[in-house]
Amino acid sequence: MFDTVLVANRGEIAVRVIRTLRTMGVRSVAVFSDADADARHVREADTAVRIGPPPAAESYLSVERLLEAAARTGAQAVHPGYGFLAENARFARACEEAGLVFIGPPADAIALMGDKIRAKETVRAAGVPVVPGSSGSGLTDAQLAEAAREIGTPVLLKPSAGGGGKGMRLVRDAAALADEIAAARREARASFGDDTLLVERWVDRPRHIEIQVLADGHGNVVHLGERECSLQRRHQKIIEEAPSVLLDEATRASMGEAAVQAARSCGYRGAGTVEFIVPGGDPSSYYFMEMNTRLQVEHPVTEFVTGLDLVEWQLRVAAGERLGFGQQDVTLTGHAVEARICAEDPARGFLPSGGTVLLLREPEGEGVRTDSGLSEGTEVGSLYDPMLSKVIAYGPDRETALRRLRAALAETVTLGVPTNAGFLRRLLAHPAVVAGELDTGLVERVVDDLVTTDVPDEVYEAAAAVRLDALRPRTEGWVDPFSVPSGWRLGGRPKPVAFPLRVPGLDPVTHACAGDARVAPDRVDVTLDGVRHSFHRAADWLGRDGDAWQVRDHDPVAASLGRAAHAGADSLTAPMPGTVTVVKVAVGDEVAAGQSLLVVEAMKMEHVVSAPHAGTVTELDVTPGATVAMDQVLAVIAPTEEADG
Structure with a gap:
């Protein structure tokens, strides 16, 4: 076994890998950008090395700086985690050339399965069914559009070089193909450095089921059962579970064998995942989508039901050991469900959020596990992936696991950064989820029932109580009665002290405490x-039950001045904290209603800012490359007379 392993990643996966390294008695080396100098994974590792400034391209994606860090610390192996360079064949080869063991599959397997087009051709030759779609790589925009028309909409545009839902576009209208192809290429290029696309038939109401495989360097390959990953937003998973309620034993065995054959077809070694798309009405008709040549975010649910530590087996296989068990030894016991806690706002279309973690409470207890890279004081910006942590619950059956996970999410507190924890708790209580009637479009269909912009009265009551408490004198002994905010008035009934309050994005509210309150520093x-x-x-x-509200003091005078600054015009604001990547207009330009004006990118997600009406650009406050805060004014469009009247 290795003495020292460098973890070439950050956040919760780095912390999780370090945990297993510590258990195995292996020294861990963390790497960090300037943005992560005080991060949790840096503190928990045995040693840490700075590798560059905040942008990932100059730090976590720099092969040269990672190899230099390994050399400086005497590391013998590199664990890439997931994301960043985890599925980068060049990085795997560079590690080998530097005398380091890459804890993952061979570079050739990464390259083969990382090219979705070649991957489909390879597994098809091995007898694995694949999704109908375009053939050949390097297709032009026109060829992609033609292939889409031949297949027939709806179709799915997918980057050939990456996964995680990034750059994927569902196109239902053939007239939108040109714009969607251009956007998919931009996102693919930004996320993976490669804008090659393919197009596939879209299966309506599909289920996303994946098989975990494990292979050693001695020809042994087993599968560890399936995970259901059908609950998604923007083609990215948010809830995963093992096993799936859809599969019977025969289908599980058949899909498992197909996954094993896919792994053998590329000479796989280590932990990997073969993903299938499954028609909900006919689970026996499954199709290969892709193979993820790395550890998956959702690996903890497999660890719970199999009793195996997948990171430990990654290390053992990389060190040359044989698997200590065969397929007949793999059993699935109980049920596990995972929820991904992300810095995002479900009420605003799951747009990324950000901020500073002011108060952190992460759940624990029987059957509950939290994998997290957070600590109080953590700055969550727009440079990296929005996933902050994962909460996983296990039980003897699905009902117990779901109940425990809902309770754990209610205990999750991440004040200072808007997250999806409360939304996930409500999603897990939705009748379709409880019944196991899942598909990849379910979240989009029910999202409006699970989010609200209404603020409960008790939130304003609590905010007013905090402000009232702050006004109370803190001295002992005699207190001047006129200094006590009791609402006392000469010759009249006491009038409660009212506070003007506002939740960002909503109208202000004036609220006075109507009941009893008890205020503590964090409660x-x-x-x-x-x-x-x-x-x-x-x-x-x-915050409570996974939900959180930022309740600010409202200054009506300042607000009035702000409105006056843009009187007679409409301002376009940033929908999320991020970076302006595209500016398509200039001051003085005439624009049409709905015209695309700017593109803001955050956490590998693009958002197009469009004109709300026809008019003239009177202000343009940003340029390409500019960093913007949420709700920051980007441009002002003075409406034309027709649009205005």
Whole structure:
């Protein structure tokens, strides 16, 4: 076994790999950009090396700097985690040439399966069914559009070089193909450095089921059962579970054998995942989609039901060991479900969010595991992936696992950064999810029922109680009664102290405490209409049951001045914190309603900012490459007379 392993990643996966290294008695080396100098994975590793400035291209994606860090610390092997260079054949080869063991599959297997076009051809030759789609690589925009028309919409555009849903575009209208192909190429190029695309038939109401495989360097390959990953947003998974309620034993065995054959077809070694698309009405008609040549985000659910530590087996296989078990020894016991906690706002179309973690409470207990890269003080910006942590629950059956996970999400507190924790808790209680009636479009169909912009009265009650408490004198002994914010008035009934409050994006509210309250440094309890409500608190944030609200003091004078600054015009604001990548207009340009004006990118996601109406660009406050905050004004469009009247 290795003495020292460098973990070429960050965040929760780096922390998770370091945990197993510590258990195995292997020294861990963390790497970090300047943005992560105080990150949790840096503190938990045995040693850490700075590898560059915040942009990933100059740090976590720099092969040269990672190899230099390995050489400086005496590392014998490199664990790439997932994302960044985990599926980069050049990196795997560079590690080998530097005398380092790459804890993953051979570079040739990464290159083969990383090219979705070649991968489909390879597994098809091995007898694995594949999704109908375009053939050949390097297709032009026109060829892709023609292939899409031949297949018939709806179709799915996919980057050949990557996964994780990045750059994928579902196209239902053939007239939109040109714009969607251009956008998919931009996202693919930004995410993977390669804008090659393919097009596949879209299967309506499909289920996404993947098989975990494990192979050693001695010809042994086994599968560890399946994971259901059908609950997704923007083609990216948010809930995963093992096993799937869809499969019976015969289908599980058949899909497992297909996954083993796919792994053998590319000479695979280590832990990998073969992904299938499955028609919900006919699970026996499954199709190969792609193979992920790395550890998956959702690997903990497989670890729970098999009792295996996949990172440990990655290390053992990389060190030359044989698998210590065969297919007949693999059993699935109980049920596990995972929820991905992401910095995003479900009420705003799951747009990325950001901020500083002011208060952190992560769940634990029987059957509950949290994989996290967070700590209080962590800055969540727009440079890296929005996933912050994962909460996993296990039980003897699915019902127990779901119940435990809902309870764990209710205990999850990440104040200062908007997350999807409360949304996920409600999603897990949706009747279709409880019944196991899943498909990849379910989240989009039910999202409006699970999010709301309404703020409960008790939130304003708690915010007012915090402000009232701050006004109370803190001295002992005699207190000047005129300094006590009791609402007392000479010759009249007491008038409660009211506070003007505002939740960003909503109208202001003036609220006075109507009941009893108990305020502590990180908690506030209020009684409203006879019901007790408890919140976590930090600065101007309040949270409970996985949800959080930022309740600010409202200054009506300042707000009025802000509105006056743009009187007679409409301002376009940044939908999320990020970077402006495209600016298509200049001051003075005439624009049409719905015309694309700018593109903002954050956490590998693009958002197009369009004109709300026809008009003239009177202000343009950004240039390509500019970093913007959420709701920052980007441009102002003065409406034309026709549009205005």
